[in-house]
Amino acid sequence: MAAMKQKLLFFQxxxxxxxxxxxxxxxxxxxxKNAGSEVFKKKCASCHGLDGKAKTKLAQGRPFADxxxxxxxxxxxxxSVFKLVADGDPKSPMPPFRERLSPExxxxxxxxxxxxxxxxxxxxx
Ligand code: HEC
Numbered sequence: 244m245a246a247m248k249q250k251l252l253f254f255q256x257x258x259x260x261x262x263x264x265x266x267x268x269x270x271x272x273x274x275x276k277n278a279g280s281e282v283f284k285k286k287c288a289s290c291h292g293l294d295g296k297a298k299t300k301l302a303q304g305r306p307f308a309d310x311x312x313x314x315x316x317x318x319x320x321x322x323s324v325f326k327l328v329a330d331g332d333p334k335s336p337m338p339p340f341r342e343r344l345s346p347e348x349x350x351x352x353x354x355x356x357x358x359x360x361x362x363x364x365x366x367x368x
Pocket of ligand 1: 282283286287288289290291301302305306307308309310314315316317318324327328332335336337338340352353356
């Protein structure tokens, strides 16, 4: 009977370990939930602004840098946005990011841009 109790204790301990490990991973930023907005903040906000409205010195006078107005010069579907972010637009200050971001980061930031365009991202400070 003692062996049975031991086994039960072992089981309980390990069962508890699972949520604890999950918690640590989440707190440590292992979750990729906000990857898109993080990349945007670091690589894109200097021109496009955190809210994507392009109210920045670098993008002033370039209406297509506003990513929230629903006006697109390079195409509004996800594929066109992805291509533009990857390859840039040589005729404008919009740089290519294919070499500077991993495929995961590229995909995440494009998802973020698509959300900005739909106005579903709450304004950030
Ligand atoms: C150096 C400034 C700069 C940076 C950094 C920058 N952009 Fe741009 N971006 C621009 C400008 C300027 C335009 C407008 C291009 C034009 O006028 O044709 C633009 C255009 C775009 C467009 C197309 C809008 C349209 O109407 O077709 C998308 C999408 C975009 N940028 C996404 C991004 C993303 C995502 C990042 C970060 C990974 C980023 N940009 C970083 C300056 C920048």
